[in-house]
Amino acid sequence: MNVNARTGLFVLGLAFLLQACAGPQKVPKNLLSLTDSQMKIRSFQTRTFDFSDQNKVLRGVVAALQDLGFIIERANAPMGLITAGKFAGGGLSGFVELTVTVRKKGEQRTEVRVNALFNTRPIEDPKIYQNFFIAVQRSLFIPG
């Protein structure tokens, strides 16, 4: 072993040793703060429908998700909450998860908000959310 390799090994060993000295990582300050992109995503994720019956919209969302091959994992009617997931399929490996909240907005309208994750990372593509709302719309207005 030449001198260079030995120094390299020493430095590597030292790095490992010193790693123990580093304290636990601090919680990032912006953990709960809203960024601009998050605000933008929120607008893609939200749509208001002209229905006064929250339960009707909630069931419409459930039916749309079933049409899309999603598995409804949890649902809570009073809170208007749905959690669903499906395996991505189509040559894509991974899991798509989403949470939908359906809330009354004023007297005549109901608001639907969806958060979708792909492999635990938030989906930020507006086109994907558009497709979701097209499916919901179909299920609400063209019932099978």
Next chain:
Amino acid sequence: MGLTLLGGLLFSGCVQMAKPESFFEMTPEMAQHRALQTRMFETSNEKELLSASAAVLQDLGFQIEESAVGVGMLRAAKERSAREAGQEIMQGFLLILFAITGKAYIMPVDLHQQINATLVTRRSETDSSRFLVRILFHRSIWKGDGNAGDQAIPPGQQRMEMIHDAKIYQQFFAKLSKSVFLEAHQI
């Protein structure tokens, strides 16, 4: 050669980028699946439909894992062995084939599966005295461990598939219709 490979890698990147859009896209087979998975019952008693569905699932050996009456939803699961003769024969065949060439290869086979059912009831839009029942069956399968030469293949590799076998759905709805004394109409 190298360039082709690089090109292939680049293009595979494109496919990955374009795909996620399809998560919420309707495809023609979705309508077929809906017809397979849905039946209409001439009753306006949703609670009875739900509890009868739960009872049928219980009869079929499922555990009810989640229920939400306000949405008309049930989720149930059952655990079963996933061992199949075909796979085990293949495993033995490959073992012998590789042994002849002096290599050790044990192909992982499916060991265990969980069969899941999600059921939703919904009032018919066209006729409010009728209810639609839709059930989705799917299963997750876990592979056992294997061996390729010196490399051990770890167990627990999981895959998931939707069940689109018409017979399974027919069986379920036949049982449900007996249980509520009502005919299950195709939609």
